[in-house]
Amino acid sequence: MNTNKHNNPSQHIDEHVHHPENDSQYAGLQVNAGVEQPPMINPYLKRRRRPQLSVSDYVEGIRKGNTAVLGQAVTLVESLVPEHQVVAQEVIEKCLPFTGHSQRIGITGVPGAGKSTSIDVFGIHVLKRGGKLAVLAIDPSSERSKGSILGDKTRMERLAVHPKAFIRPSPSAGSLGGVARKTRETIVLCEAAGYDTIFVETVGVGQSETAVHSMVDYFLLIQLAGTGDELQGIKRGIMEMADGIVINKADGDNIDRANLAAAQFRNALHLFPLPPSGFLPEVMTYSGYYELGIDQVWDMIDRYFAHVRANGYFEEKRRQQEKYWMRATINEQLLARFYNDDDVQRLLEAKEQIVLGNQQSSFIAASEVLKFYYDKMK
Numbered sequence: 001m002n003t004n005k006h007n008n009p010s011q012h013i014d015e016h017v018h019h020p021e022n023d024s025q026y027a028g029l030q031v032n033a034g035v036e037q038p039p040m041i042n043p044y045l046k047r048r049r050r051p052q053l054s055v056s057d058y059v060e061g062i063r064k065g066n067t068a069v070l071g072q073a074v075t076l077v078e079s080l081v082p083e084h085q086v087v088a089q090e091v092i093e094k095c096l097p098f099t100g101h102s103q104r105i106g107i108t109g110v111p112g113a114g115k116s117t118s119i120d121v122f123g124i125h126v127l128k129r130g131g132k133l134a135v136l137a138i139d140p141s142s143e144r145s146k147g148s149i150l151g152d153k154t155r156m157e158r159l160a161v162h163p164k165a166f167i168r169p170s171p172s173a174g175s176l177g178g179v180a181r182k183t184r185e186t187i188v189l190c191e192a193a194g195y196d197t198i199f200v201e202t203v204g205v206g207q208s209e210t211a212v213h214s215m216v217d218y219f220l221l222i223q224l225a226g227t228g229d230e231l232q233g234i235k236r237g238i239m240e241m242a243d244g245i246v247i248n249k250a251d252g253d254n255i256d257r258a259n260l261a262a263a264q265f266r267n268a269l270h271l272f273p274l275p276p277s278g279f280l281p282e283v284m285t286y287s288g289y290y291e292l293g294i295d296q297v298w299d300m301i302d303r304y305f306a307h308v309r310a311n312g313y314f315e316e317k318r319r320q321q322e323k324y325w326m327r328a329t330i331n332e333q334l335l336a337r338f339y340n341d342d343d344v345q346r347l348l349e350a351k352e353q354i355v356l357g358n359q360q361s362s363f364i365a366a367s368e369v370l371k372f373y374y375d376k377m378k
């Protein structure tokens, strides 16, 4: 016999209504009273919300090298919520005086070139000298859900568990300009947190190299040998951007082919004019997997930094980059403001239909939309 007050039908219901089902003679199922609904809001349950940090909390945490706070600040930078952006910009501005003291190194290569394997090895090599390393990524081509894995911790086994390494995957998909800006702002936060080497990884297949090139001091191109025509498929522009080219997987019976590829790259580079750094890009072979030639690759990068620090190009390039980013930021914000305007959006949609219907030329339609926007801004 069920003695629970709520579940005992005879005590709870019978006083008011007689249910034949509850008669002692009844052989079928009994009707049980429902359970009383608890209040919708449980006063004893405290929702565990992440405490809202103030701008100075963020800055202080970052300056102390608190990686949890740094991670949260990066999330804020990546957020599309306008209020988050306001806080993020303030945090960045307060961090700016503490930045600029790192070596920023871009690393590119086609998928499978061995970027993550190499970054893991290069990273450990750099960390042996002391200091801290941040690994960031730019991959505007794919969303995280679709498997954008650049900068993913699981691909860098040793760095992932290294206390002095901070790894952050690419901001999720958006315009290249937007993704690149977020990565650049993340560099600012990382430098303020004391990371003195920054790797920015990108896939060597498209536009993202230009974005990475505009935020790093040194651009390393990872290539593979033994794929037939070595120079085929490498965009001239990417080669021109490279400050150093390394042929990975120079191990086993691939060593000869790697050396051959290196010779071909050296010859090809001689055809290009000397870059503004005044440093003829060097070409090296190495094996990320077997950790062969890592010291030599890093000596090459050190030689570059020594060279450009001595001739002033290091500072000059950073100044030029600042100028570039000022313009890039203006462009991005102008576009965002224009396209996020509800009236503009409505007019645009209407004009698109008009243009599709051949009722107006695209040029006139565009002029009218712009005029509408300029008038609205007056």
Ligand code: GDP
Pocket (backbone or CB within 6 Å): 109, 110, 111, 112, 113, 114, 115, 116, 117, 118, 248, 249, 250, 251, 286, 287, 288, 289, 290
């Ligand atoms: P990513 O796509 O550029 O990041 O390339 P991964 O680092 O994921 O490497 C792609 C594949 O190449 C993996 O199977 C690696 O194990 C392999 N690999 C990477 N570096 C080397 C190397 O130096 N030698 C050899 N033989 N294989 C390598």
